[in-house]
Each structure stands twice: as C-alpha cells, then as structure tokens.
Amino acid sequence: MHIEFHGAAREVTGSCHLFQVGRYRFLVDCGLIQGSPEHEKLNREPLPFNAREIDAVVLTHAHLDHSGRLPLIIKAGFRGYIYAHRATASLCRVMLEDAAHLNEKEAERYNRYQAGRGKPRLEPLFDQNDVYTTERHFKPIDYHEPVEILPGVTVTLHDAGHILGSAIVELRLQEGNLSRHVVVSGDLGHVGAPILADPTVLEEADLVLMESTYGDRCHRPxxxxxxxxxxxxxxxxxxxxxxxxxxxxxxxxxxxxxxxxxxxxxxxxxxxxxxxxxxxxxxxxxxxxxxxxxxxxxxxxxxxxxxxxxxxxxxxxxxxxxxxxxxxxxxxxxxxxxxxxxxxxxxxxxxxxxxxxxxxxxxxxxxxxxxxxxxxxxxxxxxxxxxxxxxxxxxxxxxxxxxxSAHADQAGLTNWYAHFRNRPPVVLVHGEPSAMDALAQHLRTTLGARVHTPGLGQRLELARL
The missing domain is CATH 3.40.50.10890 (Rossmann fold)
Structure with missing residues (x-):
C-alpha cells in the first residue's frame, strides 16, 4: 500500500497522486501542468504511469490543474470511472470543453504559421471528441456519502469550500490486515468567503495530504x-x-x-x-x-x-x-x-x-x-x-x-489541520517550495507535526506510518 506523487509535488499545478492498494491502482486528481510555455509543454510528455493499469480516479474539483489531464489518460487507455461531486462533474464539462477549444485554436495557429517551414504538425493536446469521451466516465456522488470505488477502497467526499463542488477526499483503505485512513484536502477554501460553506473539519486520520498554496502568508480580513x-x-x-x-x-x-x-x-x-x-x-x-x-x-x-x-x-x-x-x-x-x-x-x-x-x-x-x-x-x-x-x-x-483568494492562508491551513486530534503525519503538496517550506516549519513549530514534502515521482509507503 503506497502513494506516488506525480504532480503538484514541490510545485503548484499538475495535481496527481497515485495510490496502490493490493492489486488496485487509483488516482486522486489528474491535472494539467500550468505556468510558462516551458511548463505547459510537459503536458505533452508521456504519462509517468501506465493509464491502462489505473482502475479509478477520484477528483477533488474541476479546476484544470486538478482535472485537465483526464482526457489524456483516457486517450492512453484508462477505462475506469471518475468519481466526483455532481457539481464538479458538471463544471468539468464546461472547463474541459473550453480547454479543448483553446487547444484546437492553438494547434490551428501554430500549423498555419509553421506551414512550409519543415516543422511537424502540432496536434491539439486533446479535442472536443476526447472531452465527450471523458464525460462518459464520470460517476457523480454527493458529499458525506461513502462509496466503495474498488475492493478495499472506500471514498467519502466532504465540502472543501474552494469552488462549487470542491471536495476533501476521505479514503478508507484495506489491504489484508493493513488498514489506513487517509485524508486529501484538495484545495481548501478561504474561511468566510462569499457563497460557499467553509471547509469541512475532520478529526481522525492516519495521514493527511494538504495543499500549501498560501502556506507562507495570511490574507487580509x-x-x-x-x-x-x-x-x-x-x-x-x-x-x-x-x-x-x-x-x-x-x-x-x-x-x-x-x-x-x-x-x-x-x-x-x-x-x-x-x-x-x-x-x-x-x-x-x-x-x-x-x-x-x-x-x-x-x-x-x-x-x-x-x-x-x-x-x-x-x-x-x-x-x-x-x-x-x-x-x-x-x-x-x-x-x-x-x-x-x-x-x-x-x-x-x-x-x-x-x-x-x-x-x-x-x-x-x-x-x-x-x-x-x-x-x-x-x-x-x-x-x-x-x-x-x-x-x-x-x-x-x-x-x-x-x-x-479562494485558498486558505497559513492560519486557515494550520487551523484545519489542528482539528485532527491525533496529529497524523502530513504531506504537503500544491505549493511553491518557499510557501511549502514555510508552512512545514510552522506546523512543526506550533503543532509538533511530522511533515513531509515529497518530490516528483517519490513514493510513500503507507505501511510505515
């Protein structure tokens, strides 16, 4: 039983965490790498795992840095379900269709300007047909509704208060005699923000994966x-x-x-x-x-x-x-x-x-x-x-x-984690190194937390917790 970090590890975008429980493998998020043109070119690189071996995906929310590589894994052979809050499923349709349109326009412009220069044609990263195929894989679920998505893997979504349908993912994992309770924060909302409820507070976990986007600062009131x-x-x-x-x-x-x-x-x-x-x-x-x-x-x-x-x-x-x-x-x-x-x-x-x-x-x-x-x-x-x-x-x-900001700041992240009574180990993801390191030090100093900041491709064995 382990987790591999294939995105948003010592960086903000491209959220993608691969879990293995027994013979089953599933992803939490599968997002685009965003930023400079050099960063975005990485989305055209081969996936860091065999998509045909992925049995399911759990999506925290619809933002493209969490959902944008879903069409790519389906093109690469993924055949399972994508579990997400029903509002997230609806928003993903809108966002992925828009992204496909932009991809098609970008490829069209590139090919028009590069015609006759001997450069190979650029194909869209994904197109509308890829999005329509992706939509058929969604399995909408509601908050607070435990769902066994695979043998030994039960998922419960809780409101993260970030955008419509955003979710904290609570995982109950069982492999033989080994059981683990893992909570993935997704992107946590800013307490008191308009429209949506504040992030749900949880109190028990063996491991917490938490974002750190604003881990080095506090927002104005x-x-x-x-x-x-x-x-x-x-x-x-x-x-x-x-x-x-x-x-x-x-x-x-x-x-x-x-x-x-x-x-x-x-x-x-x-x-x-x-x-x-x-x-x-x-x-x-x-x-x-x-x-x-x-x-x-x-x-x-x-x-x-x-x-x-x-x-x-x-x-x-x-x-x-x-x-x-x-x-x-x-x-x-x-x-x-x-x-x-x-x-x-x-x-x-x-x-x-x-x-x-x-x-x-x-x-x-x-x-x-x-x-x-x-x-x-x-x-x-x-x-x-x-x-x-x-x-x-x-x-x-x-x-x-x-x-x-729609993200929790350092105080918000700290307060959310502080509700876990047993102070489980925490893995920080989704943050620039400076913000992540500042939050790690703050959690260690103020709460005595055991904090990990894994790099891209690193593996964490859950049996060792």
Whole structure:
C-alpha cells in the first residue's frame, strides 16, 4: 500500500497522486501542468504511469490543474470511472470543453504559421471528441456519502469550500490486515468567503495530504478586503480609467459578481459599464445558480429574499468575439471581468494590450499567479510585457487583492489541520517550495507535526506510518 506523487509535488499545478492498494491502482486528481510555455509543454510528455493499469480516479474539483489531464489518460487507455461531486462533474464539462477549444485554436495557429517551414504538425493536446469521451466516465456522488470505488477502497467526499463542488477526499483503505485512513484536502477554501460553506473539519486520520498554496502568508480580513476593493473602484472612477479583472471563470468570477451585487450602491457601480467577457464564466455562473444546495447560510438567505445572488443590473454578458472586441472602444468607465485568471490566454490579453499603456487604467489581480505567467510578471512589477508579438509598456496601476483568494492562508491551513486530534503525519503538496517550506516549519513549530514534502515521482509507503 503506497502513494506516488506525480504532480503538484514541490510545485503548484499538475495535481496527481497515485495510490496502490493490493492489486488496485487509483488516482486522486489528474491535472494539467500550468505556468510558462516551458511548463505547459510537459503536458505533452508521456504519462509517468501506465493509464491502462489505473482502475479509478477520484477528483477533488474541476479546476484544470486538478482535472485537465483526464482526457489524456483516457486517450492512453484508462477505462475506469471518475468519481466526483455532481457539481464538479458538471463544471468539468464546461472547463474541459473550453480547454479543448483553446487547444484546437492553438494547434490551428501554430500549423498555419509553421506551414512550409519543415516543422511537424502540432496536434491539439486533446479535442472536443476526447472531452465527450471523458464525460462518459464520470460517476457523480454527493458529499458525506461513502462509496466503495474498488475492493478495499472506500471514498467519502466532504465540502472543501474552494469552488462549487470542491471536495476533501476521505479514503478508507484495506489491504489484508493493513488498514489506513487517509485524508486529501484538495484545495481548501478561504474561511468566510462569499457563497460557499467553509471547509469541512475532520478529526481522525492516519495521514493527511494538504495543499500549501498560501502556506507562507495570511490574507487580509474580509472587511479590509471589501474596503480595499471599494477604494480601488472609487479611485478608478475619479481618474476616469478602465478596470481589468483577470478572473478564473469558475469560483472567482462568481464571487466578484456576488460582491458587486451586494455593494452595488456603496461602490456606485451604476456609473460603470460592467462586462463579463467570458463564455465559460457565463456558463459556469449558470451552474452556480443550479447548485444552490451547497451555498452557505448568508447566500441562501439572499436567494430566499432577493432571488438571483449574481444579478448586477448593468452587467453585460459578452459571448461572441465581436462583442468582446467592441469593449475596447471604451476608453474609460468600464469594469471588464475576463479570463484567463493568470493572463496566460483568453480575452483578457486583448484588453491588457489595449489598456496597459494608460496610467489611468487599473488591473485587479484577484487570484494566485504561478511563476512564468504574465499575471505573475505584472504582480512582480514588469515595466513592459510581450503581447501578440508586440512590446507593450505597463503604465496601468496593478493591484494585488490577496484577500480575495479562494485558498486558505497559513492560519486557515494550520487551523484545519489542528482539528485532527491525533496529529497524523502530513504531506504537503500544491505549493511553491518557499510557501511549502514555510508552512512545514510552522506546523512543526506550533503543532509538533511530522511533515513531509515529497518530490516528483517519490513514493510513500503507507505501511510505515
């Protein structure tokens, strides 16, 4: 009985953990490697395991760094079920179809520009047909419902409070006389965040796998975050500039719409042109409306008293490329929410090219930015960036609103782990080395935890716990 770490080991993306129990092998997550172009090329490398030998997959949530290699393992021969919360299964359809569309467009552009240069054709990483095949493998399950997915392997999902349908995975493993109780945090939500419930607290485990994205810092309090956001909007209104919000289509976008509806009058949002410029975010928001059963108490009360929690009176949904392009005719007074969240593609790039050269423009960074991404370069103070073959000066004001993160911070991670009464060993994954090491030291110092930070490809024998 063991675990092998094939992603998000001493890094943030590509979450993928392989469990072996007796003769059965299953994955928890199978995500894309994201970041710089060099990082993303790794997704085209052969899988580090034989997909035909994988019997099942358990998915923590729909973000592509946790789900994006599912079509690849199916192309490589995986034939089992993918177990996930039913909201996650719905969101994966949206996210994987969008990713397939982008893959196809990327391959088309590459092949058009490289035609006649003697370079081999680039095939999409996966296409729409691969996504349709992947969808047929999903086996939706609910929170708190134990399911035996394989002999000796029972899974129970608990709400992780990160995005719609996100799950903490509780595993009961049995191999002969050896039994182990393993809890995989997935991505833990930020306590007090809008819409969703806080992460479920568990108290018993033999081993905990825990994310560490913000293991080296603490977020601002929510009241201070709302005040900061209101001040930025007020400053931009006075300075007659546009506000660009590179936002993840699932999770962050819905939180922003929810907050805009709540503070609509306080922030004078009626004086702005508001755009949701992302077909995927529009579809994901519709799914958020559908799964109201996982909302927290405050969100349920808003639904009961006011109806749609994402209703912003002057919000325009721009589905087509033509509608998106017309936004760039607006030189001031527009708030534009567009993907991608790390500025690695999508419509936000066109808005950045148009607005970054202007000092009165503002860019709100509202989520984690991986190393090697354009978003990270902006956060780190780049004075020029390269967009669509051109050098673009950065004169716009860049704001990092860290308090809006959908991930637990160091205090949140520590508090969640502290509820385990027996202080089980903890394996840290999904974090840059600096954040992971800081959290490891903090857990050792404050709670006396036994902490492991395995590297890529390393194996942990569960019999030795």
């Amino acid at each position: 929510w009241d201070a975050t709302w005040a900061e956001l209101g001040e930025i909007i007020g400053s931009a209104r006075a300075g007659k500039g546009n506000i660009l919000v590179p936002a993840f289509a699932v999770g962050r976008t819905q939180e922003l719409l929810y907050v805009f509806a709540r503070y609509y009058r306080d922030w004078h949002l009626d004086e702005w042109h508001l755009f949701l410029d992302s077909p995927m975010a529009i579809e994901a928001t519709a799914l958020y409306r559908q799964y109201q059963g996982v909302y927290d108490k405050a969100a349920r009360e808003i639904v009961a008293n006011h109806g749609d929690p994402f209703a912003v009176p002057n919000l325009r949904l721009t589905r087509t490329a033509e509608e998106s392009m017309r936004i760039n005719d607006i030189r001031a007074g527009a708030i534009i929410i567009a993907g991608s969240g790390m500025c690695t593609g999508g419509r936000i790039l066109h808005h950045l090219k148009r607005n970054l050269p202007f000092a009165q423009a503002h860019v709100l960074i509202v989520g984690f930015q991986a190393r090697g991404t354009l978003g990270r370069a902006l956060v780190d103070g780049a004075k020029h960036v390269h967009l669509f073959g051109e050098d673009v000066p950065v004169r716009a004001r860049i704001h990092t609103v860290g308090g809006l």
